[in-house]
Amino acid sequence: MISLNEYLTVAGLLFSIGFLGVLLRKNTLVMFMSLEFMLNAANLALVAFSRYNATADRTMMDGNIFVFFIITVAAAEVAVGLAIIVALFKQKNTVMVNELNTLNG
Amino acid sequence: MVEFLFYLFSSITLLSALMCVTNRQAVNGAMFMIVAFVGMAALFILLEAYFLAAVQVLVYAGAVVVLFLFIIMLLDLDKNKIKFTINIPTYVASLTAFALLTVAVLKIFGTDSTTNQMVTVESKASALINFGRLLFTKYMLVFQVSGFLLLIAMIGVIILSKKTNTLPEEQTND
Numbered sequence: 001m002i003s004l005n006e007y008l009t010v011a012g013l014l015f016s017i018g019f020l021g022v023l024l025r026k027n028t029l030v031m032f033m034s035l036e037f038m039l040n041a042a043n044l045a046l047v048a049f050s051r052y053n054a055t056a057d058r059t060m061m062d063g064n065i066f067v068f069f070i071i072t073v074a075a076a077e078v079a080v081g082l083a084i085i086v087a088l089f090k091q092k093n094t095v096m097v098n099e100l101n102t103l104n105g
Numbered sequence: 106m107v108e109f110l111f112y113l114f115s116s117i118t119l120l121s122a123l124m125c126v127t128n129r130q131a132v133n134g135a136m137f138m139i140v141a142f143v144g145m146a147a148l149f150i151l152l153e154a155y156f157l158a159a160v161q162v163l164v165y166a167g168a169v170v171v172l173f174l175f176i177i178m179l180l181d182l183d184k185n186k187i188k189f190t191i192n193i194p195t196y197v198a199s200l201t202a203f204a205l206l207t208v209a210v211l212k213i214f215g216t217d218s219t220t221n222q223m224v225t226v227e228s229k230a231s232a233l234i235n236f237g238r239l240l241f242t243k244y245m246l247v248f249q250v251s252g253f254l255l256l257i258a259m260i261g262v263i264i265l266s267k268k269t270n271t272l273p274e275e276q277t278n279d
Contacts, residue, residue, distance in 0.1 A: 002111045002151075010115040010148070012210030014122055016203055021126035023199035029131050029177055033138055036169065037122050040145055043157075051152040061235045064154050065244055071157075071164050072251045076258035078169050082176045083265040089180050098192075 007048035015041035028085055028095040032078075039074050043067045111151055118144035131177045135170055142166040156233055 014037055021034025050063025089095055118141050125137035142165040149158035240248060 002108055006111065006115075007148070007152070009210055010119065013119055013207065016206040016210060017119065017122045017126055019206060020199060020203040023202060024196065025126070027131060027182070029173065029180075029182075030126070030134055033134060033173060034126055036138070036165070037126070037141070040142070040165070043161075044145060044148060047149055047152050047154050047157060051154065059232050059235050061232070061239050064157055064236060065239055067154075067157055068160065068240070069244075069247060069251055071160055073254065075164050075168060076255055078172055079262050080258050080265070082172055083262040086176060086179070087265055095180060095182065 004048055004052040007052075008045055011041045011045040011048065014038075014044065026096045026098050028088070028097060028100075031097070032081055032085070036074065036078070039070065043070055046070075107151065111148070114144045114147040114151070117141075118148065131182060132174065135174045135177060138173070139166050139170050142170070153232065156236060 018034040018037030018041065021037065022031050025031050025034065046063045046067050050060050050067075053063075054060045085095060088100070092100060094100065121137040121140040121144065125134040125141060128134040128137065142161060146158040146161040146166070149155075149161055
């Protein structure tokens with residue numbers, strides 16, 4: 001049987017991949033995508049915890065509901081974030097973070 | 106069988122996530138993102154969270170990725186491609202942080218997995234009933250607030266995309 005550890009490992013590896021993307025890439029859009037992977041990794045860990053803590057007489061649904069709200073907030077976040085990126089592109093004509101250095105000292 | 110499906114879908118998810126992050130072209134990255142999110146939905150099904158799997162496919166693989174693709178194609182990034190410069194310290198720091206995080210994650214395998222086994226719960230339909238009942242009783246306030254949050258996000262996006270049209274000097278320079 002698959003235990004909780006396997007799911008947590010997959011969630012952690014997915015978080016690491018998203019983390020690597022945010023650090024390594026210079027394209028703001030790809031960084032934003034990596035951010036979504038990190039959120040999704042947290043979702044997977046929450047669902048796994050919720051499922052493995054369930055017993056026969058008590059279905060623990062709180063973790064699942066938490067994930068539902070996280071997905072809602074993530075959808076709102078993507079809409080606002082992409083609107084900000086488009087506004088940024090209209091002003092600076094670039095989305096590369098190494099060119100967006102107006103606040104740099 | 107469950108073991109095989111778990112390893113299949115988790116490897117699909119992780120590989121496509123890695124391809125998405127490392128792909129040079131953002132459009133290909135968005136396509137790999139769809140595969141990764143569908144694989145994640147399959148993992149949710151293996152965890153018997155059927156409703157969340159459906160929401161994952163609808164919201165992430167549907168709405169979010171389409172939004173990403175729309176913006177990538179709207180901005181047309183390849184036209185104003187800059188020369189590719191490699192910043193060595195950034196790369197070394199990123200890869201070191203990734204390696205440290207990965208080692209920390211793999212350490213989970215060191216703990217004993219015998220106590221963390223799945224217990225079979227009651228039928229699937231009653232799980233969904235429990236989900237809905239909790240959502241509309243215990244978490245009613247959170248539900249309302251998240252609806253309000255979506256409204257605020259909608260208004261914010263409209264205002265953000267309107268303001269840039271009437272910005273001063275910067276527009277006239279181009």
